[in-house]
Amino acid sequence: MLFGIGAYVAAGLFLALSALRAYRLNRLPLHGRMELYPAPAEKGRKHGGSYLEEPEWWTKPRQVSHMAELAEMGGEIVFIKRLFHGSRSFWLASWPFHFGMYCLFVWTLLLILTALTGAGNVEALRVLTALCGFLGFLLGGAGSLILLARRLADKRLRIYTTPQEYLNLILLFAAFLTGACLWFGDGLFSDSARLAMRNILTLSYTPPGVLAAVHLLLVYGLLIYIPIGKMSHYVGKFFAYHRFLWDNAANLKNSGMAAQVDRALKNKPQTVWSAPHANPAPAAGQEGEKT
Amino acid sequence: MSGIIAPKDLGRRTERLINYDSLPPLPAPYDQWPEPKFAEIKPEWREKYCTSLDGCVAIDTMRPPASDEEKKAFVEKFLQGLGKLFSDANNGVRQPLELSFEYCAKCNTCSEACHVFQASGGQEPHRPIFRAEVLRKLYRSHFSGMGALRRALSASEIDATWETIGRLGELAYRCNLCRRCAQACPLGLDNSLFAKEIRKIFSQEMGLAPTPLHDKGSMLQLKVGSSTGIGKAAFLDMVEFLEDDTGERIGQSIKIPVDKKGADILLYHNAGEFVAWPENPAAYAILFNKAGLDWTLSSEVMTYDSVNYGIWYDDIQAKKIALKQIEAMKALGIRRVVVGECGHAHKAALIVSDRLIRAEERLPVESSLPLLAEMVTKKQIRFDPAKNPFPVTLHDPCNLVRQMGVVKPQRDILQALCPAFREMTPHGVDNYCCGGGSGFAIMNSPNFSSFRNQVSGRMKFAQILNAFTLEMTDQSLPKYVCAPCSNCKGTLREIFEVYKATEQYNLQYGGLVEIMVNAMAELKQPYLEFLQ
Numbered sequence: 056m057l058f059g060i061g062a063y064v065a066a067g068l069f070l071a072l073s074a075l076r077a078y079r080l081n082r083l084p085l086h087g088r089m090e091l092y093p094a095p096a097e098k099g100r101k102h103g104g105s106y107l108e109e110p111e112w113w114t115k116p117r118q119v120s121h122m123a124e125l126a127e128m129g130g131e132i133v134f135i136k137r138l139f140h141g142s143r144s145f146w147l148a149s150w151p152f153h154f155g156m157y158c159l160f161v162w163t164l165l166l167i168l169t170a171l172t173g174a175g176n177v178e179a180l181r182v183l184t185a186l187c188g189f190l191g192f193l194l195g196g197a198g199s200l201i202l203l204a205r206r207l208a209d210k211r212l213r214i215y216t217t218p219q220e221y222l223n224l225i226l227l228f229a230a231f232l233t234g235a236c237l238w239f240g241d242g243l244f245s246d247s248a249r250l251a252m253r254n255i256l257t258l259s260y261t262p263p264g265v266l267a268a269v270h271l272l273l274v275y276g277l278l279i280y281i282p283i284g285k286m287s288h289y290v291g292k293f294f295a296y297h298r299f300l301w302d303n304a305a306n307l308k309n310s311g312m313a314a315q316v317d318r319a320l321k322n323k324p325q326t327v328w329s330a331p332h333a334n335p336a337p338a339a340g341q342e343g344e345k346t
Numbered sequence: 347m348s349g350i351i352a353p354k355d356l357g358r359r360t361e362r363l364i365n366y367d368s369l370p371p372l373p374a375p376y377d378q379w380p381e382p383k384f385a386e387i388k389p390e391w392r393e394k395y396c397t398s399l400d401g402c403v404a405i406d407t408m409r410p411p412a413s414d415e416e417k418k419a420f421v422e423k424f425l426q427g428l429g430k431l432f433s434d435a436n437n438g439v440r441q442p443l444e445l446s447f448e449y450c451a452k453c454n455t456c457s458e459a460c461h462v463f464q465a466s467g468g469q470e471p472h473r474p475i476f477r478a479e480v481l482r483k484l485y486r487s488h489f490s491g492m493g494a495l496r497r498a499l500s501a502s503e504i505d506a507t508w509e510t511i512g513r514l515g516e517l518a519y520r521c522n523l524c525r526r527c528a529q530a531c532p533l534g535l536d537n538s539l540f541a542k543e544i545r546k547i548f549s550q551e552m553g554l555a556p557t558p559l560h561d562k563g564s565m566l567q568l569k570v571g572s573s574t575g576i577g578k579a580a581f582l583d584m585v586e587f588l589e590d591d592t593g594e595r596i597g598q599s600i601k602i603p604v605d606k607k608g609a610d611i612l613l614y615h616n617a618g619e620f621v622a623w624p625e626n627p628a629a630y631a632i633l634f635n636k637a638g639l640d641w642t643l644s645s646e647v648m649t650y651d652s653v654n655y656g657i658w659y660d661d662i663q664a665k666k667i668a669l670k671q672i673e674a675m676k677a678l679g680i681r682r683v684v685v686g687e688c689g690h691a692h693k694a695a696l697i698v699s700d701r702l703i704r705a706e707e708r709l710p711v712e713s714s715l716p717l718l719a720e721m722v723t724k725k726q727i728r729f730d731p732a733k734n735p736f737p738v739t740l741h742d743p744c745n746l747v748r749q750m751g752v753v754k755p756q757r758d759i760l761q762a763l764c765p766a767f768r769e770m771t772p773h774g775v776d777n778y779c780c781g782g783g784s785g786f787a788i789m790n791s792p793n794f795s796s797f798r799n800q801v802s803g804r805m806k807f808a809q810i811l812n813a814f815t816l817e818m819t820d821q822s823l824p825k826y827v828c829a830p831c832s833n834c835k836g837t838l839r840e841i842f843e844v845y846k847a848t849e850q851y852n853l854q855y856g857g858l859v860e861i862m863v864n865a866m867a868e869l870k871q872p873y874l875e876f877l878q
Binding site: 080083084085086087088089090091092093094097100102103104105106107108109110111112113131135136137138140141142145149210211212214215216220285288291292294295296298299300303305306307308309310312313316317319320322324325326327328329330331332333 | 350352353423426427430433434435437438439440441442444445446448449450451452453454455456458459470475479525528529530531532533534535536549550551552553560565660662663682696697698700701702703704705706708710712713715716717720747748749750751752753754755774775776
C-alpha cells in the first residue's frame with residue numbers, strides 16, 4: 056500500500072513542483088527585447104529574416120506561422136536539433152538518453168491505460184508497450200551511462216561538472232538499470248509491469264523483492280527531485296525559446312505588448328545601483344533616479 | 347601557465363593566465379606570413395591596470411587595490427552588485443538571466459559557435475560557459491543558504507579575491523556579445539548575457555568601465571549630444587563641407603537638408619560616419635534625394651548621433667540616452683526615423699528602447715536597408731551593375747542580422763548591383779562577428795587593439811580571405827568587403843592595417859550605400875575612392 060501511495064505522492068509532487076516552477080518563471084518581470092533570429096514564426100522568412108525587413112514595418116500586418124514555430128519546437132524536443140548540428144558527439148549520448156525518457160513516458164501511459172481498461176490483451180498494445188519499455192530502458196540507460204562516462208573522461212567537461220550534476224546522472228542511470236533488470240524478465244516490459252501498475256494504482260502493490268523496492272524508490276525520488284533542480288529544463292526550455300529568443304513582439308499602440316509595457320513601467324524598483332552616475336545625488340526637491 | 351585552466355583558477359597568483367602564442371593559422375596568403383607581434387605589457391602597467399588575465403587591458407579605469415583593505419572593499423562591492431543582478435534593480439533582464447543561470451547543461455555547444463574561443467586556439471577562459479560558471483559559483487557561495495557549506499565542502503568553489511574579480515571584469519570584455527553562442531544553445535540559453543551582466547556590475551555598482559565607452563562615450567554623449575564630442579555648430583560645418591566636397595566629387599551639386607520642418611524622414615546616422623567615413627552620409631544624401639524621399643538630418647542635440655554605447659555595458663546609461671533621443675526626436679516634427687548604417691544604433695533604437703517607454707510616446711523607427719533595397723528592386727534609381735565589376739562580399743553585422751532579422755534587403759541590393767558578389771561562409775544569421783562588437787571597435791589603449799585585431803577579429807578576417815581565395819593575390823584587382831555598420835568598418839580598417847591587407851592585396855572595405863552610388867548610371871566618375 057505504501058508503494059501505491061508513494062506513486063500518487065511522487066506523481067502529484069512532480070506535477071505540482073513543475074507547475075510551480077513554470078509559475079515562478081512566468082511571473083518574472085517583463086524583460087527588454089532580446090530576440091535572436093531565425094525566429095521560426097516569421098512567416099515566409101526562412102532565411103532568418105523578420106518583419107523589420109519591411110519598409111514602414113509598423114503599418115503592415117504581421118505574418119506569423121504558429122505551425123512553423125511548433126514544427127521547430129517539435130524538432131528541438133524530439134531530435135535536439137541544435138545539439139545535433141552544434142556538437143554531434145554530445146548528441147550521440149544526449150539524444151538516446153532523452154529519447155529513452157520519452158519512450159518511458161509513453162510506456163508509463165500505456166501501462167496505465169491497459170491496466171485500467173483491461174486492454175492488456177490487445178496484441179498491438181502489448182507489443183507497443185514492450186517496445187517502448189525496451190527502447191526506453193535501453194536508450195535511457197545507455198545514454199545516461201555515456202553522458203556520465205564522458206564527463207568523467209573528458210577533463211574539459213570535468214572541470215565544469217558539479218557534484219550535483221554527477222549525482223543527477225548516477226541517479227538516472229541507477230533508475231534505468233534497476234528498471235531494465237526488473238521489467239526485462241516476465242513479459243518483456245509489458246505483462247509484469249502492467250500487473251505492477253494495476254496494483255500500484257489500486258494501492259495494493261507490495262514489491263516482490265529488493266530490486267523492485269529500490270527501483271520504485273529511485274523513480275519516486277526522481278519524480279520529486281527532477282522539478283526542483285536543473286533537470287527541470289523541460290519547463291525552462293519553453294520560456295527560453297518562447298519568452299526570450301523568439302519573443303519579438305513590438306510595443307505598438309493598442310497591442311498586447313503595449314499593455315504589458317504599461318504595466319511594467321508602473322513597477323518602480325526599490326533596489327538601486329551604487330555607482331555615482333547610476334544614482335546621482337538628487338537635486339533639491341527631487342528624488343534620485345531609480346532604475 | 348600549463349594545463350587546463352578551470353574556473354577556480356581564475357584567482358591563481360600568476361603574472362598572466364592566458365598567452366596568445368599559438369593562434370590558429372590564417373588562410374592563404376597569410377599562412378606564409380609571420381603573425382604580427384602582440385603589444386607587450388609595459389612594466390608600469392602592472393601597477394595601473396589588471397594585466398594578469400592575458401596581458402591586454404580593457405577596463406583602463408580599474409586600478410589594482412593597494413592594500414588588503416582596498417582589496418576587501420573591491421570584492422565586497424562586486425558581491426553587492428552580484429546580488430543586485432537578481433533583484434528588482436535588474437528587472438529588464440531577470441527572466442533570461444535566471445534561465446541561463448539555472449539551466450546550462452554544459453554541453454559546450456556554445457564553444458563550437460564562439461569565434462573568440464575558436465580563434466584563441468581554444469583557450470579555456472574564452473569558453474562561453476567559463477565566465478558563466480565563475481559567476482554561478484560566486485553567487486551560490488555568497489548568496490545561497492548553503493553557501494558556507496558549499497565553500498567548506500567543495501574544493502572546486504572559487505575564492506572571491508581581487509585577482510578573481512579583477513580578471514573576471516577583464517574577461518567580460520573578451521566577449522563581443524554577438525550571441526552566436528545563444529543561437530546554438532539547445533536549451534535556448536545565452537552565455538553572452540553573463541559577460542554583459544559582469545560589465546554592468548563593474549559599471550553600475552563599482553563605477554568601472556572602459557574610458558572610450560563611458561567617460562568619452564555615453565557620458566560625453568549625455569553632456570554634449572554626441573560621443574564624437576561634436577556640437578551643433580561643428581555638425582553644421584561638417585554638413586556644409588560634405589555638400590561642397592561631394593558635389594565636387596560627383597560633378598553635380600547636392601543638397602543635404604538639415605532641420606527641415608515636417609519632413610517625412612529623419613535620417614539618423616552614427617556621427618562617427620561624418621568624421622571617419624563622410625562618403626557614407628554623402629552617399630545616403632545622393633540616394634535619398636534621387637529617390638525623391640522627403641527627408642532631413644537634424645542638428646539638434648541627441649538627434650544627430652544615433653549611437654548608444656550604454657547597450658554594451660550599462661543599462662542605466664543605455665536607458666538615459668535612449669529616452670533623451672526619443673524625446674528630442676519627437677520635438678522635430680518628423681513622421682518616422684530611419685537609421686543609417688550602424689548596427690548597434692539599429693539595435694538601440696529599434697530593439698533595446700522598444701519597451702522602455704509607452705508606445706504612444708515613441709516615433710516609429712526603421713532600418714534604412716529596406717528603403718535602399720526598394721530603390722533597386724522598384725527601379726526608383728537607374729543603376730549600372732557593370733560599374734561594380736570587382737569581387738564583393740558582405741559582412742553581416744550581428745546587431746542588424748542575428749539580433750534583428752534584417753538579412754535580405756542588403757543581399758537584394760548586392761546581388762542586383764555587383765555581378766561578382768559572393769557570400770562568406772557562414773553568412774546571414776549564422777555570421778561571425780567582425781571582432782569589434784560590443785565596444786571593442788573603439789577600444790584601443792593601452793593595448794586592447796591587439797586582442798581585437800588578432801583574436802576577436804581573426805575569424806572574420808579568415809572568412810574574408812576565404813571569400814576571395816581565387817583573387818586574393820591579384821594586387822591589381824580591388825576586393826570589396828561591404829560592411830553596413832560603422833563599428834564593423836572601424837574593426838575591418840584596423841585588421842586590414844595590421845595585416846597590411848589593403849597595401850599588399852588591395853583588400854578594400856566600405857558601406858552599402860557607397861557601392862550603390864558607385865553603380866548609379868548617371869555618375870560619370872567612380873564614387874568609390876579606390877577606383878578613382
